[in-house]
Amino acid sequence: MRIIIASTLIALTMASGANAAEPQTPTTDLPGSADHPVISRFAGSTLVGYGQTDWAATELPGAGGMSKTDRRKFADPVQAEGRLTRLFYVGPAGKTPLEIFRNQQQALAAAGFKPRFSCELKACYDAYFTLDKGARGKSMDWVKGDLVGVKGSYKGSRWPLPMGLSADEGRMLAGTLTRGGTALEILVYTSLAQNEYTDRAASYIEIVEPKAMPTGQVTVDANAIAAGLKAEGRIALTGLFFDTGKTELKPESKAQLDAMAELLKSQPALKACVVGHTDNVGSFEANEKLSLARAQAVVAALTAAPYKVDGKRLAPKGLASLAPVAGNGDDAGRARNRRVELVAQ
Structure with a gap:
């Protein structure tokens, strides 16, 4: 099947005889x-x-x-x-x-x-x-440059090169x-x-x-955390990072911990739950333990030096895959569901 629109060809045709050199x-x-x-x-x-x-x-x-x-x-x-x-x-x-x-x-x-x-x-x-x-x-x-006709009645005609x-x-x-x-x-x-x-x-x-997207590039600052808690009562902490299946916070989580500590110190009456979430890959029991352990790791970091937040103000919880924010049918959705949230009490 040849799809050639004559009017387009005529409009784009340029007479090569008028040029000193043939277009190529x-x-x-x-x-x-x-x-x-x-x-x-x-x-x-x-x-x-x-x-x-x-x-x-x-x-x-x-x-x-x-x-x-x-x-x-x-x-x-x-x-x-x-x-x-x-x-x-x-x-x-x-x-x-x-x-x-x-x-x-x-x-x-x-x-x-x-x-x-x-x-x-x-x-x-x-x-x-x-x-x-x-x-x-x-x-x-x-x-x-252009694609150039080399034969027939459209010899010397030009058509756009891109795509x-x-x-x-x-x-x-x-x-x-x-x-x-x-x-x-x-x-x-x-x-x-x-x-x-x-x-x-x-x-x-x-x-x-496919490759791992660079992480540690976005941190929810103290003002954004406060605004999220005020508006919705909770906020996802995008600057907390764990290796797959692990519960230890990675070093690049420091900026997010700094922001959380700053908020908690500026609002001494605030009490909150730190809630871990996972995707639905693996058994529910394993994901429940993983989500809770990650929440506990965040609380442990905030209550230890240098932050020393009062442990009575933070309660770790693990919800596994019970509260997804996206479908678990693809990598992008599962990545969004793997998160830690701060929930005001």
């Missing part, structure tokens, strides 16, 4: 860009678009592909978070999208890639529009590749570069490497 599709990589280690480029391709974020979220197709009720949405999208890399390649002149995609497919399979969803040609039409190219493209840097994919000859592949015990999410979409007149293929590749 860029053949030099974007400065500062690089192939991702898990998948190299098709030989002769140019890396013209690139973006990398140390911590970001993206939506990828699940096994169900496109929604049956809304063909512009994934049926069961996978929400992936971590180090996000986006790459856009323009293939060498004369190489078809099929040849490039089959090479990508074979290279990934040889590396142990586990496909979750794939589509080709007409079956990939909805996937092309669901990809949300505009939002993805805006997160990337791009080489200056210059097409529904024509489109093929998509999404799944996971395990490296070093971590499952990387990978998405590949290859098609004609805008249309048949450029005589080139384009490939968009997205890779998410």
